[in-house]
Amino acid sequence: MNTLWKSVHTFSFLAICTANVGWAQDPILNVPKAEDFVERFASREYSGMLIVRPVQVENAAKYDLQPREVLARAQLAREILNGFDLVSAAPEVDEYVIRIPAEDNEYALAVRLMGTGAFEYAQPNWIVAPIGCPNDTLFSSQWHHNTLGSCTAWDYAQGSSSITVAVLDTGVRLTHVDLSGRKEGYNATTNSWESAGGQVNDLHGHGTMTAGLAAAKGNNSQGVSGMGWNLRFRPVRVSDLSSGFSDIAKLTAAARAAADAGDKVISVSYSGVGDPAVETAGAYVRSRGALLVWAAGNNAENHVGNRNDNVIIVGATDSANQMPSWSGRGQRLDFVAPGVNIFSTTNAGNSSYGASSGTSFATPLVAGLCGLIFSRNPGLSPAEVENILRASALDLGAGGADDNFGYGLIRAGVALSMTTSATRTTHWATSVPDNAAWTNESYAAGAQTCDDCNSSACQYSTNSTNGNTTALTAADFENFTLPAGRRITKVELEAVARYNTATSANIGIRAFIPGGLDSGWRTTPSFTSGTTCAPRAGATGDITSLSANWTAAMINNLQFQIRRQSNLSNNTLRVVSIRLMVTTAPL
Ligand SMILES: [Ca+2]
Ligand SMILES: [Ca+2]
Ligand SMILES: [Ca+2]
Secondary structure: HHHEEEHHHHHHHHHHHHHHHHOOOOOOOOOOOOHHOOOOOOOOOOOOEEEEOOOOHHHHHHHOOHHHHHHHHHHHHHHHOOOOEEEEEEEEOOEEEEEEOOOOHHHHHHHHHHOOOEEEEEEOOOOOOOOOOOOOOHHOOHHHHHHHOOOHHHHHHHOOOOOOEEEEEEEEEEOOOOOEEOOOOEOOOOEHHHHOOOOOOOOOOOOOOOHHHHHOOOOOOOOOOOOOOOEEEEEEEEEOOOOOOOOHHHHHHHHHHHOOOOOOEEOOOOOOOOOOHHHHHHHHHHOOOOEEEEEOOOOOEOOOOOOOOOOOOEEEEEEOOOOOOOOOEOOOOOEEOOOOOOOOOOOOOOOOOOEEHHHHHHHHHHHHHHHHHHHHHHHOOHHHHHHHHHHOOOOOOOOEEOOOOOHHHHHHHHHHHHOOOOOOEEEEOOOOOOOOOOOOOOOOOOOOOOOOOOOOOHHOOOOOOOOOEEOHHHHOOOOOOOOOOOEEEEEEEEEEEEOOOOOOOOEEEEEEEOOEEEEOOOOOOOOOOOOOOEEEEEEEEHHHHHOOOOHHHHHOOEEEEEEEOOOOOOEEEEEEEEEEEEEEOOO
């Protein structure tokens, strides 16, 4: 036990005494319940560590405390944490893992920490077991997940909400209970987005099945599990006919539109993959950082050519890993996936499910797996994702790649085990930098925290909607060192600001290097500010997509602007923090 801890220990008891007198209603002073600290063998066991989170200024209203009071407590929390062996830190969420001193124990330490009123929570860093397969009621009907090793894959990733699989099909049942995680739809026959009247409801039923295989909600105690439970999917309706018929020009245009919209995987369960126009679309999609996955067809088509092209072509297998007689095949076939009696969401009702067969149903499984791999590391290139599919596939039939199975049967669990997670490093200023040269800056030097939105002491901008500019330099942020063997894949800036009396507003931020990269203005959704002074999360802008070659030095030359976008005629914008987040991946 070190000296600082002793002083904290003393302080803790003082705080508890104070609490008993004056903080009786203090919602932060939750004494941990002993039953929440009981170990359960093989389910949750002690690790000798606690996860703690200091009180958060943005939760001041929830605590029913003044922001100034919360800031003082957060500062106290940091002083207390300095007395511990810090195992890891997640500054982007202000959460820390500390080692419990040998003479202490989980519960006693948590009680003391919570007694200071400086922490939002202190909980054991439980050793937990994988949750295994999801609780969806019809999961056992989906034989393909067992074959694919999906439950193992889901230990690594269940799909990121920032990765979208576009499902080019007959539309989707918009009200299905298992198909909630979707992005705005697009109608490729009228070339219109849903917000502009584009119809994407399912006219046929095919699209509701394929969408569910890629991305139905998993582990929600209902129905089935998509390959990526938490992926977003975009319904792109490519037919306005009840027959579902489309044409190649419509399909390829839809694929390009989805790639242009930022979708990472595009799944097409239609015939026609042999056409040269499909390869042209595949090359375009890849140039946008995405993958085009297309069904091999159900008429035993023989796809001649070279499988090392720009389209991933998918054939079918049954539950014995055999190729059904009808599956498309040939030199261009890339992979096979389960395609016989595949159970998914159906268009008959909002809780309807059923099985069908075809390469149509193998294809969204491959698309969903690509989405899971991208979720694990969004910095991967399309070729890198395809290489993981190849390296993890189960070789079937003749040794090596062959015309009946391509590189083999996809294996989700093996594929995900071959991925390396992207590392998100928060490299941030917890308050507006000291040397920020804002126009009309009126705060006192050194007064970096703006805990009172009614005070002009932390006013950074005028009533103009023009942005004020400041240069951010390395000194403004915590030290950022690019780890050896890694590259920068994403750079995001986020501003947190508050207004005093606006009724409804949004914030714009922009990051740029003069004469070089420029994110343009990124805007928050409009929000109601009210008069509570509560801080509002500002816009986040990803500026990486402008350059594939970010370096640590470039980060240090960033400049930054913030502005009020609308509805703030005479109200004041006050910036309380700017965060720069850097995501890295292996070289
Ligand atoms: Ca489900
Ligand atoms: Ca190919
Ligand atoms: Ca083979």
